[in-house]
């Protein structure tokens with residue numbers, strides 16, 4: 553029996569059996585479906601991407617796994633770390649590999665906390681994050697998150713004194729730093745686009761101010777770009793605009809072909825660990841870190857992203873999502889917003905999305921609305937015609953309703 557995520561198993565609806573997947577399409581035994589959310593935001597270059605698939609096959613014929621410990625290293629991990637150092641902005645040069653976004657965030661938080669310990673700074677044990685944030689489902693990432701819908705289990709502990717949440721408003725941020733700036737060890741954000749918290753969008757100005765405050769108070773600024781990286785927001789990385797101390801990558805990193813995340817630190821963080829004292833080392837090591845198949849997929853994925861003109865395509869997708877939804881309004885709809893490949897139609901009442909999945913299925917579209925949010929996180933290889941089908945399906949759900 554499979555135990556499914558975020559699901560009451562007793563009342564779960566029937567599952568769709570997938571028999572193939574290629575490009576933007578998921579094939580069930582019955583029909584082809586356009587995937588509007590890139591398999592939880594990761595398969596940006598399409599399913600069964602030929603270049604990524606080939607890279608995995610080629611590496612599998614050499615070896616599929618070797619641990620990145622005990623004095624061993626291998627070419628795919630080395631090349632990927634080198635590539636990231638050259639490719640990511642500023643001094644984000646030091647890559648710690650993990651196998652999921654949640655653990656990548658855990659590592660970033662650990663680095664930030666130990667940065668202060670290694671420096672001998674006392675009393676820096678409070679993590680600052682945004683209201684409505686989501687950083688993963690492991691325990692510390694749940695705590696960093698602010699979303700009871702996912703993290704209700706934390707009620708078992710009561711409110712943590714080690715976490716503060718701040719809204720995406722500069723005034724509120726300044727106030728927190730003024731009052732608690734010397735208690736904070738890090739400020740972690742999903743830059744510009746808060747995904748699982750409800751596809752919330754905010755401005756670069758907030759992040760610019762955050763960077764100033766973090767520098768002033770020596771608080772480690774962490775960008776969780778697990779979802780926003782690789783062009784999702786219309787920027788290649790938000791880190792290209794505002795440089796964090798640590799960035800976390802996941803999801804699109806392997807084009808969604810294999811699980812892998814990377815926590816990449818800048819010079820300041822690295823220097824606090826680089827020492828003759830063994831106690832200042834980073835004590836973390838996932839079994840499958842830097843897996844050669846995943847690293848090969850990531851190298852292929854980065855090459856595709858660089859050579860495929862995807863940043864231009866993402867701008868076109870964003871423009872099309874805007875023009876296709878311009879002037880759209882409905883009594884059930886609270887807000888329509890667009891950023892990069894994300895279109896979110898927020899309703900007042902989550903019940904008004906009941907049945908939308910089945911409605912879309914009939915029209916050959918796979919959707920995964922949650923709570924009050926009907927949204928896309930489109931694959932970059934989607935065509936204009938397919939985008940129109942997707943947006944028509946979303947608008948059609950409301951326009952076909954009698955209310």
Ligand SMILES: *Cc1c(COP(=O)(O)O)cnc(C)c1O
Nearest residue numbers: 652653654686687688742778779
């Ligand atoms: C998906 C996501 C994570 C968690 O990644 P997993 O690979 O599911 O563990 C963390 N942060 C953000 C912003 C995410 O969207």
